[in-house]
Amino acid sequence: MAKGLTKRSEDYSQWYNELVKKADLAEHSAVRGCMVIKPYGFSIWEKMQAALDKMFKDTGHSNAYFPLFVPKSLFEAEEKNAEGFAKECAVVTHYRLKNDPDNKGKLMVDPEAKLEEELVVRPTSEAVIWSTYKNWIQSYRDLPLLINQWANVVRWEMRTRLFLRTAEFLWQEGHTAHATKGEAIAETRQMLEVYADFAEKFMAMPVIKGVKSESERFAGALDTYCIEGLMQDGKALQAGTSHFLGQNFAKAFDVKFAGKDGKEDYVWGTSWGVSTRLIGALIMAHSDDEGLVLPPKLAPIQVVIVPIFKGEEQLNEISTVALNLKEQLQKLDISVKFDNRDTSSPGWKFAEYELKGIPVRIAIGPRDLENGTVEIARRDTKEKQVMAIDSAVDHIQKLMTDIQENIYNKAFGFRKDNTTEVDSYDDFKKVLDTKAGFVMAHWDGTAETEDKIKEETKATIRCIPLDFKEEEGKCIYSGKPSKGRVVFARAY
Amino acid sequence: MAKGLTKRSEDYSQWYNELVKKADLAEHSAVRGCMVIKPYGFSIWEKMQAALDKMFKDTGHSNAYFPLFVPKSLFEAEEKNAEGFAKECAVVTHYRLKNDPDNKGKLMVDPEAKLEEELVVRPTSEAVIWSTYKNWIQSYRDLPLLINQWANVVRWEMRTRLFLRTAEFLWQEGHTAHATKGEAIAETRQMLEVYADFAEKFMAMPVIKGVKSESERFAGALDTYCIEGLMQDGKALQAGTSHFLGQNFAKAFDVKFAGKDGKEDYVWGTSWGVSTRLIGALIMAHSDDEGLVLPPKLAPIQVVIVPIFKGEEQLNEISTVALNLKEQLQKLDISVKFDNRDTSSPGWKFAEYELKGIPVRIAIGPRDLENGTVEIARRDTKEKQVMAIDSAVDHIQKLMTDIQENIYNKAFGFRKDNTTEVDSYDDFKKVLDTKAGFVMAHWDGTAETEDKIKEETKATIRCIPLDFKEEEGKCIYSGKPSKGRVVFARAY
Numbered sequence: 001m002a003k004g005l006t007k008r009s010e011d012y013s014q015w016y017n018e019l020v021k022k023a024d025l026a027e028h029s030a031v032r033g034c035m036v037i038k039p040y041g042f043s044i045w046e047k048m049q050a051a052l053d054k055m056f057k058d059t060g061h062s063n064a065y066f067p068l069f070v071p072k073s074l075f076e077a078e079e080k081n082a083e084g085f086a087k088e089c090a091v092v093t094h095y096r097l098k099n100d101p102d103n104k105g106k107l108m109v110d111p112e113a114k115l116e117e118e119l120v121v122r123p124t125s126e127a128v129i130w131s132t133y134k135n136w137i138q139s140y141r142d143l144p145l146l147i148n149q150w151a152n153v154v155r156w157e158m159r160t161r162l163f164l165r166t167a168e169f170l171w172q173e174g175h176t177a178h179a180t181k182g183e184a185i186a187e188t189r190q191m192l193e194v195y196a197d198f199a200e201k202f203m204a205m206p207v208i209k210g211v212k213s214e215s216e217r218f219a220g221a222l223d224t225y226c227i228e229g230l231m232q233d234g235k236a237l238q239a240g241t242s243h244f245l246g247q248n249f250a251k252a253f254d255v256k257f258a259g260k261d262g263k264e265d266y267v268w269g270t271s272w273g274v275s276t277r278l279i280g281a282l283i284m285a286h287s288d289d290e291g292l293v294l295p296p297k298l299a300p301i302q303v304v305i306v307p308i309f310k311g312e313e314q315l316n317e318i319s320t321v322a323l324n325l326k327e328q329l330q331k332l333d334i335s336v337k338f339d340n341r342d343t344s345s346p347g348w349k350f351a352e353y354e355l356k357g358i359p360v361r362i363a364i365g366p367r368d369l370e371n372g373t374v375e376i377a378r379r380d381t382k383e384k385q386v387m388a389i390d391s392a393v394d395h396i397q398k399l400m401t402d403i404q405e406n407i408y409n410k411a412f413g414f415r416k417d418n419t420t421e422v423d424s425y426d427d428f429k430k431v432l433d434t435k436a437g438f439v440m441a442h443w444d445g446t447a448e449t450e451d452k453i454k455e456e457t458k459a460t461i462r463c464i465p466l467d468f469k470e471e472e473g474k475c476i477y478s479g480k481p482s483k484g485r486v487v488f489a490r491a492y
Numbered sequence: 493m494a495k496g497l498t499k500r501s502e503d504y505s506q507w508y509n510e511l512v513k514k515a516d517l518a519e520h521s522a523v524r525g526c527m528v529i530k531p532y533g534f535s536i537w538e539k540m541q542a543a544l545d546k547m548f549k550d551t552g553h554s555n556a557y558f559p560l561f562v563p564k565s566l567f568e569a570e571e572k573n574a575e576g577f578a579k580e581c582a583v584v585t586h587y588r589l590k591n592d593p594d595n596k597g598k599l600m601v602d603p604e605a606k607l608e609e610e611l612v613v614r615p616t617s618e619a620v621i622w623s624t625y626k627n628w629i630q631s632y633r634d635l636p637l638l639i640n641q642w643a644n645v646v647r648w649e650m651r652t653r654l655f656l657r658t659a660e661f662l663w664q665e666g667h668t669a670h671a672t673k674g675e676a677i678a679e680t681r682q683m684l685e686v687y688a689d690f691a692e693k694f695m696a697m698p699v700i701k702g703v704k705s706e707s708e709r710f711a712g713a714l715d716t717y718c719i720e721g722l723m724q725d726g727k728a729l730q731a732g733t734s735h736f737l738g739q740n741f742a743k744a745f746d747v748k749f750a751g752k753d754g755k756e757d758y759v760w761g762t763s764w765g766v767s768t769r770l771i772g773a774l775i776m777a778h779s780d781d782e783g784l785v786l787p788p789k790l791a792p793i794q795v796v797i798v799p800i801f802k803g804e805e806q807l808n809e810i811s812t813v814a815l816n817l818k819e820q821l822q823k824l825d826i827s828v829k830f831d832n833r834d835t836s837s838p839g840w841k842f843a844e845y846e847l848k849g850i851p852v853r854i855a856i857g858p859r860d861l862e863n864g865t866v867e868i869a870r871r872d873t874k875e876k877q878v879m880a881i882d883s884a885v886d887h888i889q890k891l892m893t894d895i896q897e898n899i900y901n902k903a904f905g906f907r908k909d910n911t912t913e914v915d916s917y918d919d920f921k922k923v924l925d926t927k928a929g930f931v932m933a934h935w936d937g938t939a940e941t942e943d944k945i946k947e948e949t950k951a952t953i954r955c956i957p958l959d960f961k962e963e964e965g966k967c968i969y970s971g972k973p974s975k976g977r978v979v980f981a982r983a984y
Contacts, residue, residue, distance in 0.1 A: 034559035067526035086589040095648040097578040156587040
């Protein structure tokens with residue numbers, strides 16, 4: 001372990017923090033609570049964005065851009081939403097600095113440039129967007145309105161963790177408007193499916209799809225759907241949410257439309273988002289004690305070629321073979337890096353690319369040249385294989401699929417092994433403390449019981465799963481009747 | 493003119509404002525000075541982003557993301573930069589709202605949540621980025637550092653105009669660090685070339701490349717290079733800038749590196765940016781009294797097919813032909829919209845797509861079906877042509893190039909006709925008031941003269957052109973000797 005990463009079994013949390021930094025993904029900035037996303041971390045985000053953006057467009061959505069600032073009067077229009085976010089809002093109160101007369105070379109806020117109305121830095125954009133939709137929607141012909149925005153948002157946080165919880169983060173937020181309740185619910189669920197597909201097919205992370213309990217709902221929504229992933233330490237991570245807003249925002253911002261019959265009604269809304277938090281999920285779902293493990297579909301570099309050489313002549317010979325291989329792979333849309341630097345050793349490079357989670361490593365040395373072979377190592381299983389160079393391209397193309405599937409299957413197996421049905425509160429607590437993971441248990445449906453369980457065990461209801469099975473049972477806490485099991489877990 | 497656009501000759505400024513709104517590009521928001529970029533406008537920005545991002549990556553740059561907020565102490569570290577932006581900074585002073593006890597349902601800034609140090613919403617990111625680079629750069633091996641960021645920035649503006657001048661805007665900002673002065677200057681000029689290429693090859697807008705005079709320089713730079721375009725009203729528009737920062741930011745943030753010889757030195761820096769302002773430039777450079785004229789390379793939809801039909805049966809027959817054509821064009825990477833709506837007339841659609849600047853319109857009616865023809869209209873020249881459908885695909889592919897070139901050539905011709913050499917201050921003023929455009933005149937090189945001319949005529953030195961020709965002359969204002977002509981204009 002050249003890179004000296006703490007082992008997951010020793011301290012999972014420290015392993016995560018170290019990995020994020022050592023793999024050059026992100027770091028804390030000089031600005032309290034805000035992160036710098038470094039080029040390698042950002043390139044993973046770019047891959048995520050590209051895949052998601054295509055999925056949004058394929059389902060009929062367009063991108064747009066709305067202001068960063070929300071005037072306080074708009075912000076407070078939808079009361080529940082305002083209440084939910086008020087405590088974590090960065091607020092702009094002034095629009096100018098001036099020279100500080102008492103401190104040469106220093107600046108101070110100019111008291112004469114106080115805003116008449118304070119501006120909230122958006123923690124989410126429902127308010128500013130619905131105040132705009134009011135002017136965009138008059139008739140059923142203007143509906144549905146299917147818009148997405150890629151943006152930064154700010155939610156003031158005292159305790160932050162890179163990617164998982166930061167004051168500023170990057171995300172996308174979809175905001176749609178519909179003529180009927182049914183359409184809005186269908187949209188909410190469609191976007192949940194898009195998120196689940198993305199998580200499973202691109203991130204190789206199995207997720208449970210479900211609905212939040214009332215107390216875990218988005219502030220201002222009638223229903224919050226979510227996808228929940230399981231991290232290797234047995235904690236759950238909410239990876240995306242899709243909200244059915246009912247007519248709440250339409251009423252708060254007076255957004256009405258005339259139907260085909262000429263009757264006016266309030267518009268039905270949805271909103272849905274995923275954020276740079278997904279990078280945290282990706283790391284924690286798959287990576288190991290040697291570093292990142294990236295699914296090929298999101299790996300910025302899918303294949304790295306490391307030459308093993310002494311002297312320039314050998315490097316030149318290997319380069320010819322390597323560049324030819326690189327070209328063939330690129331024709332198949334496989335991204336390849338040929339690391340021909342002579343400033344670091346092959347061993348150092350091996351550790352480095354292991355740390356960075358490059359799915360496939362090819363090593364080519366002088367003996368390979370003689371034998372017409374290459375050594376191919378896969379990051380996920382750490383298997384190495386020497387094979388004829390003529391077979392390498394086909395093999396690697398197949399590996400792209402195999403590795404993607406294997407990572408998914410491994411995570412799926414882990415989740416299966418760490419999903420436990422319990423029927424008593426004692427067992428519930430025992431499982432949480434010894435094994436963690438998802439705990440499937442009966443719940444009486446009340447917020448009171450949910451709160452008590454949370455207070456006593458730190459476990460929350462992650463969701464009522466969409467594949468909820470009706471089953472008579474008794475609430476593990478209150479003993480009252482329950483119609484089926486919900487998903488509990490401790491969570492990020 | 494179904495859309496009732498003011499003519500450019502009547503009121504250019506109003507024409508612009510109307511066009512931006514009627515073509516669904518952008519609108520003012522409820523937030524003072526901030527705009528909403530509507531889906532159609534944003535899709536132009538997406539095309540620009542894609543092209544620029546590729547150019548940045550092809551020249552070795554990576555994307556990253558740095559915080560929105562700049563603590564005041566960092567912001568003021570580079571004094572000139574701070575001074576330059578202090579008067580237009582949005583400042584976050586509090587991090588929480590609370591219920592207003594005097595106004596039920598209203599919120600107020602929580603005085604107990606006052607930040608110890610105020611946060612400036614980035615007007616540009618040199619400060620926050622160079623404070624980060626300090627930790628990233630130790631040795632010459634860490635250089636060059638070539639990073640770009642796509643982000644929103646805020647510069648408080650009292651008088652705003654959609655795309656051209658708004659409090660918040662979207663942009664990219666490149667920030668690079670180098671071991672030598674020569675490398676940094678080469679980078680600055682390379683990025684200027686990238687911008688000029690983009691303007692000319694994608695936006696079809698000819699630009700003058702040059703260097704700013706000292707008073708027009710970016711605050712904190714040693715040199716500011718720029719590209720200047722000419723709008724149809726004869727005003728100039730600065731479309732992109734690339735700054736050679738010298739060691740200013742390195743010194744302000746103590747960013748040093750150890751050279752190969754072990755000696756420590758400050759790092760050399762550059763920064764460069766273009767913004768959503770380019771959309772304003774694109775509109776004003778090419779569009780006409782019927783609406784937008786978009787160069788094919790940046791048109792979100794390149795071809796629209798409008799069926800001319802009565803009844804469903806005719807529509808079905810036309811659709812078969814249209815969809816076949818669409819498929820063939822899409823195979824050539826030409827984006828096509830088939831507008832088969834029966835809720836608006838062909839005439840309405842023609843006006844709509846003219847307004848939106850779709851480069852090529854295809855109309856197919858019942859007679860075309862009989863004759864095996866289509867009508868092809870190009871937006872730039874408004875020429876229409878009926879041709880055999882078998883030739884349409886080839887013809888349209890060629891049109892993509894022809895239209896792109898024609899738009900460029902037209903703008904180039906306009907600029908040529910509106911670039912005037914003058915040798916006296918009277919002529920200078922006369923040209924500005926009657927013809928406008930770029931005025932090439934001798935200048936004595938002093939800020940004093942520059943200021944006077946600006947004060948008296950509102951014309952500024954746009955740049956000292958890179959293709960500056962040495963030529964003995966006398967300053968039009970002071971009569972003092974001058975070594976060549978610089979570019980004056982009134983500008984956006």
